[in-house]
Amino acid sequence: xxxxxxxxxxxxxxxxxxxxxGRKHSLWPMPFGTACCGIEFMAVLAARTDIARFGAEAIRxxxxxxxxxxxxxxxxxxxxxxxIRIYEQMxxxxxxxxxxxxxxxxxxxxxxxxxxxxxKFIPVDVYVPGCPPRPEGVVExxxxxxxxxxxxxxSDYSTTRGK
Amino acid sequence: MVQGADQPMDTExxxxxxxxxxxxxxxxxxxxxxxxxxxxxKGTPEIGYLHSGFxxxxxxxDYNQYITITDRMNYLSPLCNNVAYALTAEKLMGLxxxxxxxxxxxxxxxxxxxxxxxxxxxxxxxDLGALTAFLYGFQLREDIYDLFEIATGTRLTTSYxxxxxxxxxxxxxxxxxxxxxxxxxxxxxxxxETLLNKNRxxxxxxxxxxxxSKEDAISYGLSGPMARASGIDWDxxxxxxxxxxxxxxxxxxxxxxxxxxxxxxxxxxxxRQSVKICRQALDKMPAGDVMVDPDLxxxxxxxxxxxxxxxxxxxxxxxxxxxxxxxxxxxxxYVATESPNGELGFYIVSDGGRVPYRVRTRPPSLxxxxxxxxxxxxxxxxxxxxxxxxxxxxxxxLDR
Amino acid sequence: MLLPKIITKVQDKFPSVTLDxxxxxxxxxxxxxxxxxxxxxxxxxxxxxxFLADITAIDNLTLGGFERFAVVYHLLSHExxxxxxxxxxxxxxxxxxxxxxxxxxxxxxxxxxxxxxxxISFKGHPNLxxxxxxxxxxxxxxxxxxxxxxxxxxxxxxVVKRGINKEAAQ
Ligand code: SF4
Numbered sequence: 001x002x003x004x005x006x007x008x009x010x011x012x013x014x015x016x017x018x019x020x021x022g023r024k025h026s027l028w029p030m031p032f033g034t035a036c037c038g039i040e041f042m043a044v045l046a047a048r049t050d051i052a053r054f055g056a057e058a059i060r061x062x063x064x065x066x067x068x069x070x071x072x073x074x075x076x077x078x079x080x081x082x083x084i085r086i087y088e089q090m091x092x093x094x095x096x097x098x099x100x101x102x103x104x105x106x107x108x109x110x111x112x113x114x115x116x117x118x119x120k121f122i123p124v125d126v127y128v129p130g131c132p133p134r135p136e137g138v139v140e141x142x143x144x145x146x147x148x149x150x151x152x153x154x155s156d157y158s159t160t161r162g163k
Numbered sequence: 164m165v166q167g168a169d170q171p172m173d174t175e176x177x178x179x180x181x182x183x184x185x186x187x188x189x190x191x192x193x194x195x196x197x198x199x200x201x202x203x204x205k206g207t208p209e210i211g212y213l214h215s216g217f218x219x220x221x222x223x224x225d226y227n228q229y230i231t232i233t234d235r236m237n238y239l240s241p242l243c244n245n246v247a248y249a250l251t252a253e254k255l256m257g258l259x260x261x262x263x264x265x266x267x268x269x270x271x272x273x274x275x276x277x278x279x280x281x282x283x284x285x286x287x288x289x290d291l292g293a294l295t296a297f298l299y300g301f302q303l304r305e306d307i308y309d310l311f312e313i314a315t316g317t318r319l320t321t322s323y324x325x326x327x328x329x330x331x332x333x334x335x336x337x338x339x340x341x342x343x344x345x346x347x348x349x350x351x352x353x354x355x356e357t358l359l360n361k362n363r364x365x366x367x368x369x370x371x372x373x374x375x376s377k378e379d380a381i382s383y384g385l386s387g388p389m390a391r392a393s394g395i396d397w398d399x400x401x402x403x404x405x406x407x408x409x410x411x412x413x414x415x416x417x418x419x420x421x422x423x424x425x426x427x428x429x430x431x432x433x434x435r436q437s438v439k440i441c442r443q444a445l446d447k448m449p450a451g452d453v454m455v456d457p458d459l460x461x462x463x464x465x466x467x468x469x470x471x472x473x474x475x476x477x478x479x480x481x482x483x484x485x486x487x488x489x490x491x492x493x494x495x496x497y498v499a500t501e502s503p504n505g506e507l508g509f510y511i512v513s514d515g516g517r518v519p520y521r522v523r524t525r526p527p528s529l530x531x532x533x534x535x536x537x538x539x540x541x542x543x544x545x546x547x548x549x550x551x552x553x554x555x556x557x558x559x560x561l562d563r
Numbered sequence: 564m565l566l567p568k569i570i571t572k573v574q575d576k577f578p579s580v581t582l583d584x585x586x587x588x589x590x591x592x593x594x595x596x597x598x599x600x601x602x603x604x605x606x607x608x609x610x611x612x613x614f615l616a617d618i619t620a621i622d623n624l625t626l627g628g629f630e631r632f633a634v635v636y637h638l639l640s641h642e643x644x645x646x647x648x649x650x651x652x653x654x655x656x657x658x659x660x661x662x663x664x665x666x667x668x669x670x671x672x673x674x675x676x677x678x679x680x681x682x683i684s685f686k687g688h689p690n691l692x693x694x695x696x697x698x699x700x701x702x703x704x705x706x707x708x709x710x711x712x713x714x715x716x717x718x719x720x721x722v723v724k725r726g727i728n729k730e731a732a733q
Contacts, residue, residue, distance in 0.1 A: 032184060034191050034213055035559050036238035036319055043308075043318075046301040061184075076562075077716050078697045079191065079212045082183055084723055108232060111216030112704050112713025113696065120718070123725045132319050211695040218680075219704055219711055254588050381641075384615055384669030395641070402644045494587040497637055497648065499616065508617060510637070514626050525617040525637070533672045562695060 016154055023067070023093070024149040025055040027142070030066035030090070032083060034073030037100035040132040041072045049135035054142055063089040068145070070138075071124075074102035075115045087122045093152065097141050098124045101131040176204070181547065183212045191558040192551065194535075198544060206539040206547070208532065213562040221522030225488060226252050226326045227463060229522065234320040236524065237560045239282055240275035241321050242311070243502040249324040250405055251498040251509035256491040258327050258461055263451040265406045267333055270341070270444040271314070271323065272406075273437040277348055278307040279503035279555075280388075280430040280437075284355060287427065287552035291368050296355045303351045306344045313337060326489070327462045328454035338445045345438050352434055359427075369424040373538040373550040376421065383537075384530040387505025388429045389554060393421035399501040410447070411440050423553040433503075461489045488517040497525075504528055504555055528554075528561040565611045566591060566645050572610070573603055582629050582652070590648055594629060597653035597660040604636065604649065604663055612638040612647065615667040618674065620681045621650075624707040631655035632683055636663070653683060662688040680705040 033041050044051055051057055060066040063086045075083055087096070098118055101107035104127045106116035118124060125148055128141040182193035191212035197205040217236060221229050233248045234241040246268045253260060282304055285297035308318040314333050315321040323330050359365045375385065380393040390397060398415040400408040416432035418425035454462045463482055468475030481487050493515040499508040505527030514520040531554045538550050570593065574581050580603065582594040595603050617637040624631065630652035638647050653660050662685035663670040674685045675694040682703035685691060693700060700716065702709055 035215075036235055036241075039238050040319060042301070043305065046305070047298055048302070048305050074213065074215050076212060076214050077700075078214060078695075079183065080720050082212070084720065086184060087723060108235070109215045109220065111219055111711055112709075112716060114215045115717055115720075120722070121720045122723045134318070211693075211697075214695040216704065216711075219709075223711055257588065379668075381613055382668045384667065397641055403646075495590075495592070495648075496588050497590065497617075497646070499639075499646070506616060508637070510617065510619060510635070512621055512626070520626055521621050523617070523619040523635075525619075529672060529676075530669050533669060 016152075017150075019154075020150050020152050023152075024146045026058070027056045027068045027095070027145070027149070028058045028060050028066040029056055029068040029070050030060055030063050030086070032069060032071045032073075032086065034075065034079065035102065037072035037102065037132045040135060041070065041099065041138065044135045044138045049139060051139060051142065054139065054146070056142055063087075064091065066090060067094050069094065069096045070099055071096065071103040071118050072099040074107065074109055075118055076113050077115065078113075080115050080118075080121065083118065084121060095125045095145055095149065096123060097126045097128060097138075097145060099128045099138060099141070100133055101129065104129065107131055179544070183209075191562070192532075192556060194539075194547065196539070196544070196547070201544050203539050203542055203544055203547065206536050208535055210529075210532070211562050213558040215559075215563065217524065217563040218522055221519055223518060225483075225518050226491075227483075229519070230324060230326075231320070231322045233524075234322055235559060236526075236563060237502065237504070237507070237528075237557050238319060239555075239557055240272075240279040240503045241319060242271045242275045242315075242323055243500065243507060245322060245324040246272055246406070247498065247500040247502065247507050248509050249326055250500060251496050251511050252326040252491070254498055255494060255496040255511055255513055256326070256461060256489070258455050258459070260328055260455055261451045261453065262407065262449045263332075264328050264453045266444050266448050267329060267453065268324065268406050269408065269411070270333075270441055270448075271311075273440045273444070274307055274310060274341070274344075276437045276503045277434050277441075278304050280434050281348075281351070283503075283552070283555045284427060284430055287423075287549070288359065288365075290548035290552045291365065293359070293362075293365070296358055299351055299354055303344075303347060306347060310337075310341060310344060313340060325454070325463055327459075328452070331465070332453045338448070341441065341445060345441055348434060348438050352431060356431060366424065368546075368549055369427060369553075370422060371420075372423045372542065372546050373553065374420065374422045375534060375538065379534065379537065380421070383534040385505065385534065386527055386530065387501065387503070388416075388426055388433065389505060389531045391416060392418045392425040392429045394419045399499055399506060403499065405498065405500060411443050413437075413440050423549050426553045490515055490517050499525070502527060504557065504560070505531060524560070524563060526560040526563060528556045528558075532556045532561060564645070565640055565643050566647060569607060569610050569612075569647075573606060576606070577602060590646065592648045592650060594633075594650045594652065597630070597634065597651040600634070600636070600649070600651040601661045601663065601666070603651075604638075604666055607638055607647070607649070608666055611640045611642050612645075613641055614639040615663070615669055616646070618663070618670060618677065620677045620683055620705075622681060622705065622707045628652065632658055632681060634660060634677065634683060658683040659686060661686045664688055679703070682706065 098104045126141045126145045177198045179196045183191050193209040195207045196203050233244040237244050281300040285300035288296040315323040375393045380390045413436045416429045418429050464475045464478050469479045491513045495512040497510040499506050508525030510523040511519050512521040580596050580599040585592045616639045619635050621633045632653045633650045636649040679693040679695050
């Protein structure tokens with residue numbers, strides 16, 4: 001191999017950024033769509049917005065195969081234990097997007113049976129506002145999350161990741 | 164020959180938990196199924212995973228505020244909910260809205276019906292393994308969303324009606340945009356039918372699955388496409404017309420077998436009839452106001468008046484203030500409307516205050532879904548998604 | 564028109580059961596005693612009102628009425644497209660009335676809903692358990708004396724922390 005070839009074929013980087021680069025562009029979402037936001041999430045998947053452009057089209061309905069939980073819709077007191085179970089079943093590293101007002105704060109449903117924001121009980125990384133958020137908003141949230149993934153540190157995984 | 168292949172296989176009874184987080188449960192349904200091999204012996208649905216206290220909330224929000232909540236009940240066709248609620252409140256208050264209002268409401272309801280049915284058919288196909296119909300259908304749905312966005316300002320949670328009228332008039336040239344979409348509906352419907360109707364797999368998986376008899380349909384309180392696919396000639400738009408449906412010329416789609424395939428056919432035909440109604444509504448659209456006379460004290464002033472004139476602002480305060488506001492007489496009203504899913508009724512009890520005393524929704528999804536245990540009995544496990552898909556359960560409406 | 568005839572029939576047949584008949588906005592409302600609801604409903608069903616459109620309940624705590632609770636039946640006749648509202652009153656100390664499940668299967672889930680949200684029980688119901696709220700839920704949220712924000716049910720879940728090593732994270 002000529003010295004010139006080495007120059008043009010080898011790239012030095014840190015392992016961390018190489019891994020993060022890979023993760024960032026292949027987030028596998030698990031949509032936890034319960035209500036109206038779930039329908040808008042379908043629009044995010046469908047042809048017009050198409051999140052495949054951001055490498056996140058590999059929708060997995062099994063929490064064990066995914067690393068991004070998208071909570072889309074209101075969570076009732078009956079559903080919350082299920083959500084916690086699903087979050088715990090996802091392997092690390094994992095991220096959470098709270099899509100819509102309900103998932104973030106309870107939204108218009110200030111009643112006895114709606115959880116006032118899933119972040120009370122599970123950690124949330126990105127909040128997407130709106131009722132429902134426009135598909136473009138969800139894409140924006142995804143891009144924000146990718147930025148977050150980029151800055152992850154391996155050393156954090158054993159403790160408080162991504163703080 | 165493999166040893167023992169001539170003997171029946173030993174199977175044990177097994178209990179399978181299906182949902183609440185499973186793609187073909189449409190969000191939040193859960194079914195506990197007892198299986199013998201692959202045959203379902205008993206299916207017990209468990210609902211309530213999206214119970215969000217709609218009816219409790221209704222007792223704290225005033226008549227116009229609650230309209231925003233009705234959107235979030237049936238998110239496949241929110242405009243139908245808006246209209247049904249407004250009609251009930253108007254009946255309670257004895258208001259009569261203008262002809263133009265009613266025509267616009269009809270137009271919007273029928274567009275919603277198309278959007279609902281196209282998604283429902285698409286989802287049913289997805290659940291049975293055919294993605295193409297969904298993608299074609301969703302493209303059309305996006306176009307209808309665009310129409311809603313032009314008229315109401317948002318895609319999904321429209322809150323378009325007010326008690327006594329509409330939030331705003333439809334914009335100029337709206338009819339041209341609608342006609343463009345309507346032309347497309349016919350094309351997409353034909354495409355979907357070409358893909359599915361004679362498809363061997365589709366037929367095998369939908370014909371003779373989940374048959375509902377006429378008697379059962381009545382006993383279980385089914386309505387809408389579910390009932391009409393079982394041969395019940397009942398469409399509230401025809402039999403008890405509201406919003407001037409009697410002035411439109413359309414046919415009621417009916418099928419006789421009551422299986423999943425027939426429910427699909429009824430929905431496809433209803434889409435075509437909706438196109439017909441939309442075209443007539445556009446043709447005959449009368450001129451006029453879209454709000455009742457402000458002197459009656461029941462209408463919110465238009466937004467630009469509120470922001471740009473002191474009179475408008477004062478008037479707005481008068482209507483929305485806690486101790487003033489619109490107050491209906493003491494009484495109660497029930498109005499049934501034909502939503503894409505069936506009889507959507509609102510029942511409002513008023514104690515003469517500015518908030519309702521009780522708001523009840525008659526959710527078509529609840530009744531339509533309650534027959535599920537009977538339908539799944541004796542079918543294969545893989546028929547469960549087909550049956551759920553064909554009932555078009557919408558969790559927000561089911562659990563409220 | 565079926566309705567006027569049946570209403571007179573009800574009044575003749577069960578004079579002590581019918582508390583009142585009223586009209587509002589063109590709707591006929593028949594007020595009856597809760598424990599006799601099946602007799603009246605059956606009479607309606609056998610005379611053309613074949614469809615039970617809806618069952619719900621009202622808590623009359625501040626509204627006033629014959630009793631604390633009213634169970635409301637909306638009936639529809641597919642033949643003549645007429646509707647009628649039947650209100651069956653049940654007292655607070657014994658909120659119980661016969662189940663209509665034997666007449667219409669649709670009553671099954673709706674009565675469970677009323678049981679869950681209002682705490683009215685139905686005699687003869689095959690499976691009277693909560694339907695909307697979790698099984699361990701206390702109270703009946705649609706009663707007027709139940710607070711809208713609940714009694715802390717919505718705050719009562721374990722908090723999950725970030726990261727793998729949860730002890731270290733605390
Ligand atoms: S945020 Fe709005 S659109 Fe989303 S689930 Fe809640 S109510 Fe529905």
